[in-house]
Amino acid sequence: MQQLAFTLLIVLLYLAAATGFSLQVLRAEMGARNLRPLVIGAGSLAILGHAFLLYSQTISGPGVNLSFFNAGSLMGWVMAAMVMLAAIRLPLNNLAVAILPIGALTLLLSMIMGPADTGPSTIPAGLEIHILSSVLAYSVLGIAVLQALVLAYQHNQLRNRRPTGVVRALPPLQTMEDLLFQMLWVGFALLTLSLLSGWIFLEDIFAQHLVHKTTLSVVAWIVFATLLGGRLRYGWRGRTAVRWTLGGYAALMLAYFGTKLVLELILQR
Template identity: 35%
Template sequence: MLNLPVIFTVLALIAYLTGFLYLLKQFLDKTTTNPFLVWSSLLTGLILHGLILSIDMVTPMGIDYDVFNLISFTSGLMLLLSIIFSMYRPVIILNLIATPVAMLGMVIGASLSTPNHVIREQGVGIDIHIILSLAAYAVLFMATIHAILIWFQNRELKKKQKKRIWVNLLPSLQTMESLLFDLIFVGFLLLTVALGFGFFTIDDFFGQHLAHKTVFSVISWFIYGGLLLGHWKLGWRGKKAIQFTLLGFFLLALGFIGSKFVLEIILMKT
């Protein structure tokens, strides 16, 4: 009997790898990349990635929110968002980062996920809250990686290094900073809506081990909101933007990923 998840995983890896290697070759050869070839192969991989997730996550009892399924889902979502952003900004090269992340996340989810992490008696509102939260984490994680890359660029420019690896590899600093605030703005909106759904759909924050996640998420919301306001009113950018971005995501990761890992893997609770 054919094992569909395994077949889909192999095909998705082939599609991802095809797009990644083509993009890498064009980048190393410093030749013009055909966006259609990149996007078509990566989107084919994403469709197969989505089929794997539908098999692993959608059960008769509800959606299985196993931590490894969530890693797979978030990594695929990161690549999708990376493709979308690269369609209107000249940053297609950043898919060289998002594609390996999607490949690794998919393999982790397919090989390590276990059943029976379905949230009992959940409604559509909770599912929307969780999906929006994951989307926010994916966008803000991309913003964090982006902020680190900008830090490397800034460091090379300020030290006036002769070998400017990151300056030469990446798009211009202005383009990178513009995309950073695009990412933060989208992530902030998603986090705002996710928190709104959470407050109106979750009845027992303490009984569902959600109090600490909510506290960290709300603090992160204020940090990202403060950064966007500072950028709009005071022109914040550069080092300040990097620091706020890293701090905001650290708190999000501490509240969500860290607590979920402790509950499911260490304490064996769902």
């Protein structure tokens, strides 16, 4: 009961911080700028509390528990922590509005659904690099997807010459595109590290239970590599960048969460 109450408190802190960021995006009255220290404080407390609960869930029993919902909670936490840190200096208030509720939702689901079977009690150092780089890659590229969606909406509004108040409150289109490709470069580097470390440290990266994950991850890597190459050589931007970003991330999510969904929740392995 105490853990559930603490979880609900963290969820409320996440939502309060997201509401504060939304007020800043909309430039609402009643001193929205003066709320920024409170917003940063609420978001920071939510992230710290989420980290505590995540540790108690994943480092439990005889081994590390990275079940479907725990993995989702971990990714939600990393995304929220990254965007909170970046929002201090970069114009990412709009992303914080979307990502902080995702952090709250993944935490809540992991608590409601409960833990699954734990993994091995010890993880080799090389495999730890693979797991960490994978989670970071999924998280950074997940933020990039949300940025791409905001960029698509902004581009559509400006193209039709009917920008809403939300669009007028966003940074310039060029700034938004630059932020997107900065995220994509970082995410691509982490994804490359994830694939290389998996190739080196996993006994058989194309084993039966890994072949779909590996294949789809490689497909995602090729998609992102093509997008970044097209950006450098042909100056790809706008809708082209959005479509390739969404396509690459869809393959990446199918690679990990699609495989875990089938194995854990459908086949119950």
